[in-house]
Amino acid sequence: MALQITRIKPNPPGKDRDRQGQTQAAQLAAEWVDFKNDGTTPFDCSQLELWHRAYHAGQAPTWEKIMSFKGTLQPGKTVRVHSGSGPDSVVRDEDRRGADSHLFTGKDYVWNNKEGDTPALYNPTTKVTLDAASYDPNPPEGEVLVRSGDKLVPTTKAAYSYSLR
Numbered sequence: 001m002a003l004q005i006t007r008i009k010p011n012p013p014g015k016d017r018d019r020q021g022q023t024q025a026a027q028l029a030a031e032w033v034d035f036k037n038d039g040t041t042p043f044d045c046s047q048l049e050l051w052h053r054a055y056h057a058g059q060a061p062t063w064e065k066i067m068s069f070k071g072t073l074q075p076g077k078t079v080r081v082h083s084g085s086g087p088d089s090v091v092r093d094e095d096r097r098g099a100d101s102h103l104f105t106g107k108d109y110v111w112n113n114k115e116g117d118t119p120a121l122y123n124p125t126t127k128v129t130l131d132a133a134s135y136d137p138n139p140p141e142g143e144v145l146v147r148s149g150d151k152l153v154p155t156t157k158a159a160y161s162y163s164l165r
C-alpha cells in the first residue's frame with residue numbers, strides 16, 4: 001500500500017473554543033492527521049480524498065468527505081492535514097514537526113473526540129479505499145496517536161503492542 005495514515009492528533013490540548021465561543025486558528029491547526037507515501041514511486045494525488053465518520057444527533061454515523069487533494073506526493077514524504085484555514089504562520093512548532101508539507105481542510109474541527117473516528121483515504125474514481133485506520137473514543141487530550149495495525153493508538157500502547165511481536 002503506497003499511502004498510509006500514520007499519525008493523528010484528534011484532541012488538541014486546551015479548550016476548543018475560547019470564552020467568547022470563538023475558535024483560535026492555532027488551536028484549530030493543532031488538530032491534524034498525517035499520511036505518508038510509503039511506496040517507492042511518486043503518488044499522484046489528483047484522485048485522492050480524505051473522509052471520516054460523521055455523527056449527527058439521533059442518526060447512525062455516516063462517511064463524510066473532508067477534502068480532496070492535488071499534486072504529487074514523493075516517496076517517503078509525509079503530508080499533515082490541519083483543521084481550519086491557517087494561515088501557515090499560525091501552526092505551532094510542535095504541530096509543524098514531523099511532516100514535509102502542511103495543508104488545511106478549510107473546515108472547523110473534524111476529528112471526533114467522544115465517538116472516536118476513522119480517517120480514510122479514498123479514490124472516488126475507482127471507489128477504492130486506499131487506507132483507513134480508526135481510533136477509540138475519547139482520545140487523551142494532546143496525545144499524538146500512532147499507527148499500529150489498523151488502529152491509531154497512544155504511543156505507550158503502540159510500543160507495548162510492538163514488543164509483543
Ligand SMILES: [Ca+2]
Nearest residue numbers: 010011111113
Ligand atoms: Ca477533535
